[in-house]
Amino acid sequence: xxxxxxNHDLVTERAPQMIDVTDDVLxxxxxxxxxxxxxxxxxxxxxxxxxxxxxxxxxxxxxxxxLDELAPVKGRYYRHDDLDVxxxxxxxxxxxxxxxxxxxxxxxxxSSSQTVPVVDGRLMLGPWQRIFFCELDRSRRRKxxxxxxxx
Amino acid sequence: xxxxxxNHDLVTERAPQMIDVTDDVLxxxxxxxxxxxxxxxxxxxxxxxxxxxxxxxxxxxxxxxxLDELAPVKGRYYRHDDLDVxxxxxxxxxxxxxxxxxxxxxxxxxSSSQTVPVVDGRLMLGPWQRIFFCELDRSRRRKxxxxxxxx
Amino acid sequence: xxxxxxNHDLVTERAPQMIDVTDDVLxxxxxxxxxxxxxxxxxxxxxxxxxxxxxxxxxxxxxxxxLDELAPVKGRYYRHDDLDVxxxxxxxxxxxxxxxxxxxxxxxxxSSSQTVPVVDGRLMLGPWQRIFFCELDRSRRRKxxxxxxxx
Numbered sequence: 485x486x487x488x489x490x491n492h493d494l495v496t497e498r499a500p501q502m503i504d505v506t507d508d509v510l511x512x513x514x515x516x517x518x519x520x521x522x523x524x525x526x527x528x529x530x531x532x533x534x535x536x537x538x539x540x541x542x543x544x545x546x547x548x549x550x551l552d553e554l555a556p557v558k559g560r561y562y563r564h565d566d567l568d569v570x571x572x573x574x575x576x577x578x579x580x581x582x583x584x585x586x587x588x589x590x591x592x593x594x595s596s597s598q599t600v601p602v603v604d605g606r607l608m609l610g611p612w613q614r615i616f617f618c619e620l621d622r623s624r625r626r627k628x629x630x631x632x633x634x635x
Numbered sequence: 636x637x638x639x640x641x642n643h644d645l646v647t648e649r650a651p652q653m654i655d656v657t658d659d660v661l662x663x664x665x666x667x668x669x670x671x672x673x674x675x676x677x678x679x680x681x682x683x684x685x686x687x688x689x690x691x692x693x694x695x696x697x698x699x700x701x702l703d704e705l706a707p708v709k710g711r712y713y714r715h716d717d718l719d720v721x722x723x724x725x726x727x728x729x730x731x732x733x734x735x736x737x738x739x740x741x742x743x744x745x746s747s748s749q750t751v752p753v754v755d756g757r758l759m760l761g762p763w764q765r766i767f768f769c770e771l772d773r774s775r776r777r778k779x780x781x782x783x784x785x786x
Numbered sequence: 787x788x789x790x791x792x793n794h795d796l797v798t799e800r801a802p803q804m805i806d807v808t809d810d811v812l813x814x815x816x817x818x819x820x821x822x823x824x825x826x827x828x829x830x831x832x833x834x835x836x837x838x839x840x841x842x843x844x845x846x847x848x849x850x851x852x853l854d855e856l857a858p859v860k861g862r863y864y865r866h867d868d869l870d871v872x873x874x875x876x877x878x879x880x881x882x883x884x885x886x887x888x889x890x891x892x893x894x895x896x897s898s899s900q901t902v903p904v905v906d907g908r909l910m911l912g913p914w915q916r917i918f919f920c921e922l923d924r925s926r927r928r929k930x931x932x933x934x935x936x937x
Contacts, residue, residue: 485937489903520638522784526901526903526910528912528913530914530915537681537738538738540715542713542714542718543735546714547738562844563847566844592895593742594835594895594897596838596902598747611679613681631903633822633823689832691889693866693869694890697865701890705856745896746897749896749898749899750826759828761831
């Protein structure tokens with residue numbers, strides 16, 4: 485079995501923001517030299533998601549709008565935000581930025597990762613598919629893990 | 636490592652439609668001769684999902700109803716549909732059929748694939764679980780990728 | 787390729803309930819002796835999910851509240867519940883407990899499993915991430931499958 489693991493660092497700018505990481509994934513698949521196997525694209529964060537969809541601003545804005553309706557930043561009470569205030573500056577670097585809405589959004593998507601087949605060295609995305617790292621909190625330093633296993 | 640990859644073609648009839656592909660998956664697992672590993676059931680489309688749930692018409696209709704409430708076909712504005720009109724007949728075969736709602740629904744489910752363990756040659760679905768290819772757009776020609784890796 | 791599969795039994799107490807199974811996953815990864823590969827945490831149930839998020843009561847309650855708004859137990863009609871009444875005591879052990887809401891919630895999350903990378907023998911969760919078995923129905927006996935593949 486062949487295995488390759490890479491961490492790619494990101495800096496997000498806002499939320500929701502969908503950052504196209506498809507080229508990163510293609511690079512890791514190429515470097516892995518795996519012909520047949522799977523690639524796992526994994527977010528090690530609790531207020532992000534990995535999503536596959538079309539690269540199109542209209543969709544990104546439509547999706548942001550729906551998330552904001554379902555779990556708005558303002559005008560909805562999040563118990564998690566009380567914790568953020570309690571632990572201010574101590575336990576969590578988000579203390580000054582209540583982010584209860586982003587935990588709930590991450591829960592609703594429940595997509596810490598996406599897995600895509602690799603066949604004959606090719607990433608088997610459909611013609612319109614791109615892989616996005618989805619920031620749900622605010623501008624932050626982030627990591628995306630890209631792992632290929634196969635042979 | 637043993638690897639088997641198959642594409643199965645589908646023609647969907649409507650949306651939302653949940654097509655039970657469990658027997659396809661069982662067939663590919665059997666043909667792979669993998670005893671221990673995983674099967675990845677992957678949709679290469681941006682307006683579909685792969686979902687595991689019970690095969691039961693009442694559930695399918697309940698689920699369709701909720702999706703229609705959250706991201707209705709009519710009565711909600713999707714920026715993506717403007718693009719569809721702009722690119723009519725040129726860039727996307729969906730040009731005549733604005734499908735912003737289906738992109739947003741796919742985003743909300745964020746389930747381009749499902750992965751199920753294979754143990755002793757057996758697909759480890761629970762007794763009530765079936766694997767569905769979920770059409771979120773309209774009647775279209777579709778593909779579902781079924782990949783087994785293991786030994 | 788090395789492979790390890792374990793079933794861990796759970797008894798849930800209520801719904802929604804998020805049971806932290808991270809230590810179970812860490813134990814199986816250690817016993818597998820896999821250095822590089824993936825762990826699949828899989829729910830073989832149609833009214834549960836596997837979710838990765840922060841271990842924090844406020845979040846758990848916020849998430850429960852949103853699920854209850856989107857697919858409430860009471861005050862919404864589920865076609866699936868008619869089936870439950872029709873098959874009472876015969877086909878499904880949930881017959882006395884209409885659970886249409888929990889099927890719809892499971893559909894919305896569409897997270898029968900989560901996959902996490904294993905690198906140098908280490909489970910690559912982020913610092914705030916924990917893996918939860920999420921009960922969406924009621925107190926029930928449940929299983930969670932934990933499978934490691936790699937080498």
